[in-house]
Amino acid sequence: xxxxxxxxxxxxxxxxxxxxxxxxxxxxxxxxxxxxxxxxxxxxxxxxxxxxxxxxxxxxxxxxxxxxxxxxxxxxxxxxxxxxxxxxxxxxxxxxxx
Amino acid sequence: xxxxxxxxxxxxxxxxxxxxxxxxxxxxxxxxxxxxxxxxxxxxxxxxxxxxxxxxxxxxxxxxxxxxxxxxxxxxxxxxxxxxxxxxxxxxxxxxxxxxxxxxxxxxxxxxxxxxxxxxxxxxxxxxxxxxxxxxxxxxxxxxxxxxxxxxxxxxxxxxxxxxxxxxxxxxxxxxxxxxxxxxxxxxxxxxxxxxxxxxxxxxxxxxxxxxxxxxxxxxxxxxxxxxxxxxxxxxxxxxxxxxxxxxxxxxxxxxxxxxxxxxxxxxxxxxxxxxxxxxxxxxxxxxxxxxxxxxxxxxxxxxxxxxxxxxxxxxxxxxxxxxxxxxxxxxxxxxxxxxxxxxxxxxxxxxxxxxxxxxxxxxxxxxxxx
Numbered sequence: 392x393x394x395x396x397x398x399x400x401x402x403x404x405x406x407x408x409x410x411x412x413x414x415x416x417x418x419x420x421x422x423x424x425x426x427x428x429x430x431x432x433x434x435x436x437x438x439x440x441x442x443x444x445x446x447x448x449x450x451x452x453x454x455x456x457x458x459x460x461x462x463x464x465x466x467x468x469x470x471x472x473x474x475x476x477x478x479x480x481x482x483x484x485x486x487x488x489x
Numbered sequence: 490x491x492x493x494x495x496x497x498x499x500x501x502x503x504x505x506x507x508x509x510x511x512x513x514x515x516x517x518x519x520x521x522x523x524x525x526x527x528x529x530x531x532x533x534x535x536x537x538x539x540x541x542x543x544x545x546x547x548x549x550x551x552x553x554x555x556x557x558x559x560x561x562x563x564x565x566x567x568x569x570x571x572x573x574x575x576x577x578x579x580x581x582x583x584x585x586x587x588x589x590x591x592x593x594x595x596x597x598x599x600x601x602x603x604x605x606x607x608x609x610x611x612x613x614x615x616x617x618x619x620x621x622x623x624x625x626x627x628x629x630x631x632x633x634x635x636x637x638x639x640x641x642x643x644x645x646x647x648x649x650x651x652x653x654x655x656x657x658x659x660x661x662x663x664x665x666x667x668x669x670x671x672x673x674x675x676x677x678x679x680x681x682x683x684x685x686x687x688x689x690x691x692x693x694x695x696x697x698x699x700x701x702x703x704x705x706x707x708x709x710x711x712x713x714x715x716x717x718x719x720x721x722x723x724x725x726x727x728x729x730x731x732x733x734x735x736x737x738x739x740x741x742x743x744x745x746x747x748x749x750x751x752x753x754x755x756x757x758x759x760x761x762x763x764x765x766x767x768x769x770x771x772x773x774x775x776x777x778x779x780x781x782x783x784x785x786x787x788x789x790x791x792x793x794x795x796x797x798x799x800x801x802x803x804x805x806x807x808x809x810x811x812x813x814x815x816x817x818x819x820x821x822x823x824x825x826x827x828x829x830x831x832x833x834x835x836x837x838x839x840x841x842x843x844x845x846x847x848x849x850x851x852x853x854x855x856x857x858x859x860x
Contacts, residue, residue, distance in 0.1 A: 398548075400524060400525070400546065400548070400549060401549065404549075404552070404565065434552075434565040436568070436569070437550050437551065437552075437568045437569065438549040438550055438552070439549075441550075442568075442569045442571075443569075443571055448548065448549065448550060450547055450548040451548060451549075484548045484549075485548070
């Protein structure tokens with residue numbers, strides 16, 4: 392079970408409280424996690440990554456296990472602790488503006 | 490009992506203001522989508538409880554929300570806006586080619602006849618249409634493909650398609666306006682388009698015969714007379730009496746002819762309203778006095794409407810989509826400011842009262858007259 396912590400606006404949009412827990416088939420990567428997330432919560436399509444290019448939105452970052460994974464390749468395996476559900480993956484809005 | 494519903498989009502959410510036909514007491518609901526920019530909301534003319542809203546954020550991109558109960562509840566619908574074919578380039582601020590990139594939806598215009606059909610004006614400028622209630626969107630590519638798209642460039646606020654006027658007497662005629670490209674018209678429901686900017690002038694365009702490049706801020710029509718159009722150009726207030734084939738200046742005695750919104754009285758096609766703003770580098774009312782100007786003669790001669798509006802120390806702006814009229818017997822006129830006030834007049838503009846004073850910066854106001 393993968394654990395995902397969404398930023399507050401996306402929790403509101405997806406009508407979830409706290410963590411999202413998802414089953415991810417196959418290798419656990421950014422792409423497979425986001426595919427599973429968007430399948431379960433289709434209202435999130437386009438809010439985390441562009442629907443056409445699949446690029447991460449500029450002002451969002453991915454963190455897990457105290458590492459910034461934002462610039463990892465989409466198909467790179469996520470840390471074992473994420474894959475086993477020991478640690479959550481955080482989707483964080485960049486601090487911008489005043 | 491008849492009444493009015495105001496759809497107010499702000500920098501931090503959507504608000505819905507309702508009143509009976511007296512328009513003395515208002516119920517304020519919101520924020521919906523708190524924390525998000527709501528560029529625009531509009532209801533279907535044939536089903537007033539069908540509303541569409543453009544919700545966006547620098548972090549999370551674009552969403553479209555739809556309501557089937559007059560804004561009590563909402564559901565996100567389709568938000569995939571993909572330009573048709575290879576998007577190509579337009580001009581950037583420095584006149585270099587810049588690729589077309591979707592950024593946000595500035596304006597939503599529901600069909601006059603079908604609640605499931607709605608048009609979206611987007612940045613970078615293009616026109617999209619949905620025929621399934623906003624679930625899917627298709628570009629009308631003839632507009633960008635009209636031939637001049639590579640010469641369009643953004644205004645200071647971006648290159649947005651901000652005005653969509655559906656002609657009630659010609660089902661296949663649509664006028665749109667883009668900042669800073671100008672006005673375009675289709676007579677075949679979006680297949681082909683022509684630039685309609687003859688008579689417009691701009692200091693930054695030396696060519697007197699330029700067909701595009703104009704920073705049109707807003708155009709408006711009265712539904713009973715769709716061949717007559719009114720325009721707030723960047724500088725200059727203009728009118729056309731031939732469905733935008735040509736334009737003439739009607740700024741007359743306005744204290745400044747810079748501004749953003751322009752509206753037409755619901756029952757008097759020659760009565761129009763503008764809100765003069767000091768200049769393009771000083772986006773606030775001249776002399777710190779918030780004044781609506783009304784012409785009852787279709788332009789040229791204007792009178793200041795000040796009763797109930799702040800006449801000192803007022804430095805708010807009123808954006809292009811933030812003025813609207815209702816169609817009750819005594820026409821209501823409404824506008825919202827970047828200071829968060831929404832003002833209402835129920836006597837053609839003679840006097841004004843604030844409905845609310847402390848909303849987030851108002852981006853858009855639409856008025857629905859309810860049966």
